[in-house]
Amino acid sequence: xxxxxxxxxxxxxxxxxxxxxxxxxxxxxxxxxxxxxxxxxxxxxxxxxxxxxxxxxxxxxxxxxxxxxxxxxxxxxxxxxxxxxxxxxxxxxxxxxxxxxxxxxxxxxxxxxxxxxxxxxxxxxxxxxxxxxxxxxxxxxxxxxxxxxxxxxxxxxxxxxxxxxxxxxxxxxxxxxxxxxxxxxxxxxxxxxxxxxxxxxxxxxxxxxxxxxxxxxxxxxxxxxxxxxxxxxxxxxxxxxxxxxxxxxxxxxxxxxxxxxxxxxxxxxxxxxxxxxxxxxxxxxxxxxxxxxxxxxxxxxxxxxxxxxxxxxxxxxxxxxxxxxxxxxxxxxxxxxxxxxxxxxxxxxxxxxxxxxxxxxxxxxxxxxxxxxxxxxxxxxxxxxxxxxxxxxxxxxxxxxxxxxxxxxxxxxxxxxxxxxxxxxxxxxxxxxxxxxxxxxxxxxxxxxxxxxxxxxxxxxxxxxxxxxxxxxxxxxxxxxxxxxxxxxxxxxxxxxxxxxxxxxxxxxxxxxxxxxxxxxxxxxxxxxxxxxxxxxxxxxxxxxxxxxxxxxxxxxxxxxxxxxxxxxxxxxxxxxxxxxxxxxxxxxxxxxxxx
Ligand code: SF4
Numbered sequence: 001x002x003x004x005x006x007x008x009x010x011x012x013x014x015x016x017x018x019x020x021x022x023x024x025x026x027x028x029x030x031x032x033x034x035x036x037x038x039x040x041x042x043x044x045x046x047x048x049x050x051x052x053x054x055x056x057x058x059x060x061x062x063x064x065x066x067x068x069x070x071x072x073x074x075x076x077x078x079x080x081x082x083x084x085x086x087x088x089x090x091x092x093x094x095x096x097x098x099x100x101x102x103x104x105x106x107x108x109x110x111x112x113x114x115x116x117x118x119x120x121x122x123x124x125x126x127x128x129x130x131x132x133x134x135x136x137x138x139x140x141x142x143x144x145x146x147x148x149x150x151x152x153x154x155x156x157x158x159x160x161x162x163x164x165x166x167x168x169x170x171x172x173x174x175x176x177x178x179x180x181x182x183x184x185x186x187x188x189x190x191x192x193x194x195x196x197x198x199x200x201x202x203x204x205x206x207x208x209x210x211x212x213x214x215x216x217x218x219x220x221x222x223x224x225x226x227x228x229x230x231x232x233x234x235x236x237x238x239x240x241x242x243x244x245x246x247x248x249x250x251x252x253x254x255x256x257x258x259x260x261x262x263x264x265x266x267x268x269x270x271x272x273x274x275x276x277x278x279x280x281x282x283x284x285x286x287x288x289x290x291x292x293x294x295x296x297x298x299x300x301x302x303x304x305x306x307x308x309x310x311x312x313x314x315x316x317x318x319x320x321x322x323x324x325x326x327x328x329x330x331x332x333x334x335x336x337x338x339x340x341x342x343x344x345x346x347x348x349x350x351x352x353x354x355x356x357x358x359x360x361x362x363x364x365x366x367x368x369x370x371x372x373x374x375x376x377x378x379x380x381x382x383x384x385x386x387x388x389x390x391x392x393x394x395x396x397x398x399x400x401x402x403x404x405x406x407x408x409x410x411x412x413x414x415x416x417x418x419x420x421x422x423x424x425x426x427x428x429x430x431x432x433x434x435x436x437x438x439x440x441x442x443x444x445x446x447x448x449x450x451x452x453x454x455x456x457x458x459x460x461x462x463x464x465x466x467x468x469x470x471x472x473x474x475x476x477x478x479x480x481x482x483x484x485x486x487x488x489x490x491x492x493x494x495x496x497x498x499x500x501x502x503x504x505x506x507x508x509x510x511x512x513x514x515x516x517x518x519x520x521x522x523x524x525x526x527x528x529x530x531x532x533x534x535x536x537x538x539x540x541x542x543x544x545x546x547x548x549x550x551x552x553x554x555x556x557x558x559x560x561x562x563x564x565x566x567x568x569x570x571x572x573x574x575x576x577x578x579x580x581x582x583x584x585x586x587x588x589x590x591x592x593x594x595x596x
Contacts, residue, residue, distance in 0.1 A: 045057065056123075170251075203236075204234050215247055223261065232325045306368075307361050307364050352382060358388070360389050377416060430471070456579075491570065536555070
């Protein structure tokens with residue numbers, strides 16, 4: 001049951017809207033009256049008589065556009081829900097007709113939207129403009145500089161909350177973790193540096209992990225239940241050494257969350273198993289695969305997947321529908337299948353870029369990697385080969401001189417480039433070993449880029465910014481930041497898209513252009529990347545439980561006919577509650593509501 005005081009608060013912002021709803025005999029009439037009222041408000045706004053601040057004007061205008069779109073017949077048809085009917089029922093106290101899932105998240109959205117329409121967002125409460133704007137010359141510059149100092153000091157303080165694996169205290173602690181893990185395995189320093197030893201000793205059960213770090217009861221059960229359900233799980237000893245001994249996830253939350261399956265995830269995956277469909281092909285790769293091992297979503301680029309597992313499994317992996325277990329036997333595709341896939345690429349002269357990924361292709365033998373690169377590089381029209389791998393993060397020992405030699409042989413400036421795309425999620429994952437692995441590629445002239453997934457584990461104020469800055473320092477360029485995919489089983493990792501937009505505009509924007517090089521994207525099943533910054537999406541509605549529904553535009557919308565994609569986000573209210581539970585002051589995030 002929702003808190004009824006919210007109804008009074010909501011309509012208290014705009015009593016005239018409540019009156020219009022009450023005076024309407026039905027929803028059709030309500031649409032006519034409320035829409036006309038919003039049009040009048042838009043006209044008043046455009047006459048510019050109110051003399052409000054320009055930034056508040058812009059926000060007011062965007063709120064009016066969003067509300068009018070939500071109330072449109074088209075939006076209601078597409079999302080199969082009428083927000084207007086819900087408002088009409090609330091205004092007329094028809095409480096028996098309300099959806100049972102109606103909750104605070106819905107009212108928080110509506111209260112912010114109505115405040116925005118009224119020009120009372122309270123984002124720009126300052127009475128006067130900053131002093132520097134009314135001065136000139138050096139005096140203005142000094143005042144502006146002071147203001148920027150204050151702004152940057154606050155941001156730096158927030159970013160400095162996130163420890164990095166290059167910090168001296170973290171390095172010292174990890175040296176102890178390594179000793180403890182080596183002693184458990186009775187391993188030598190040489191063993192630790194040997195990637196094959198690391199792979200032979202991947203930790204595959206809670207019992208072993210519990211002897212290396214303290215596990216909470218939920219973590220232990222999550223792993224046990226995942227194993228019992230046959231879900232992939234595994235951690236390299238090296239990656240385990242990045243976890244703090246104490247449970248509680250104070251500093252190592254992103255590391256643990258990456259590989260330790262939460263209970264709600266396991267429950268959903270187990271139910272799917274019982275139904276005979278363990279995990280869905282969320283990105284609909286099977287509908288975009290013209291031949292085995294190849295995925296094609298863009299004109300000039302294809303994905304080639306010769307190897308089907310990793311040295312450990314990320315809980316939210318997009319390809320978990322294909323991966324049965326860590327380093328599973330049979331993960332290597334047969335030679336003739338790989339050859340047929342490469343022949344298919346060779347027969348398509350428009351393809352100029354091949355992304356070799358998996359699984360993690362750098363887990364394959366040197367000879368296999370070399371053979372595949374040799375065949376792909378022999379295709380005249382391939383200008384770029386990208387290798388997608390998380391190995392530098394979780395198994396940096398694998399990036400040996402021999403491996404680099406074999407890869408660099410195909411990096412020919414002016415003819416073809418080889419690029420490494422890796423996947424750091426948090427500054428806590430950046431280690432001296434990972435930096436050395438990255439530098440091996442860089443020293444051979446190969447570029448290294450990062451793709452991060454924006455989850456609840458790295459989405460606090462300036463957390464992603466801290467990652468970007470450290471990545472640049474170790475030689476990695478931020479490339480993509482992916483909105484967490486709308487998979488039901490990884491709901492607890494998801495972040496509302498409004499937070500991604502907020503991060504881009506209010507945090508990334510403050511970093512130099514050479515640091516904020518990543519493109520924030522929403523991955524649309526079947527179609528591919530939707531660029532969030534380009535605003536190729538529209539808010540269609542807000543559900544009674546506070547979740548927004550967006551319409552995503554296809555990337556080729558100005559080139560060819562393609563359909564849009566409708567998706568339901570996670571609730572902003574629920575996300576902010578989770579941040580508060582993690583110690584954040586949610587006032588720091590108050591502008592999130594106004595990203596539509
Ligand atoms: S490294 Fe990549 S392919 Fe492997 S489990 Fe993680 S997300 Fe999936």
